[in-house]
Amino acid sequence: MEPVFDTAVADMVIRGAPTPRGLATLFIDYLGDDLLILKDDITAELHQSLWTRTPLPFFALVYAWQDVAWGVALQERQQELLEARSLLDMAMEMSRPK
Numbered sequence: 001m002e003p004v005f006d007t008a009v010a011d012m013v014i015r016g017a018p019t020p021r022g023l024a025t026l027f028i029d030y031l032g033d034d035l036l037i038l039k040d041d042i043t044a045e046l047h048q049s050l051w052t053r054t055p056l057p058f059f060a061l062v063y064a065w066q067d068v069a070w071g072v073a074l075q076e077r078q079q080e081l082l083e084a085r086s087l088l089d090m091a092m093e094m095s096r097p098k
Contacts, residue, residue, distance in 0.1 A: 006095035007071070010078040013091040027070050030077045035070065 008020040011029075027035055050060040082088040 001097055003092045003096040005075050005079070005092070007074050007078060009095045010075075010082060010091045013087050013094065014078060014081050014085070023067065023071075026074055027066075030074055031070060 007023070007026055011021060011026055012018065021029075050057065050063065053060070079088060082091050
């Protein structure tokens with residue numbers, strides 16, 4: 001099975017650190033702190049209940065949009081950094097499903 005780019009693994013390889021960080025932290029660190037991060041205000045209970053409502057509340061759509069839109073930009077930025085350090089192959093291998 002081919003590996004999928006894992007932004008948490010990429011971050012750990014770039015930082016040389018063994019612990020993963022949250023997605024909101026990665027967005028800010030790699031894409032800048034001027035992003036509107038709505039996730040910081042979401043409790044675990046609210047997060048779970050967001051996806052059980054029909055129709056989805058507007059806030060949930062925005063929440064999901066952030067992951068998709070900024071996730072692509074995050075991958076591109078991390079991939080640039082990994083390639084510049086000749087670490088992309090290692091990050092991809094570490095992302096391979098076990």
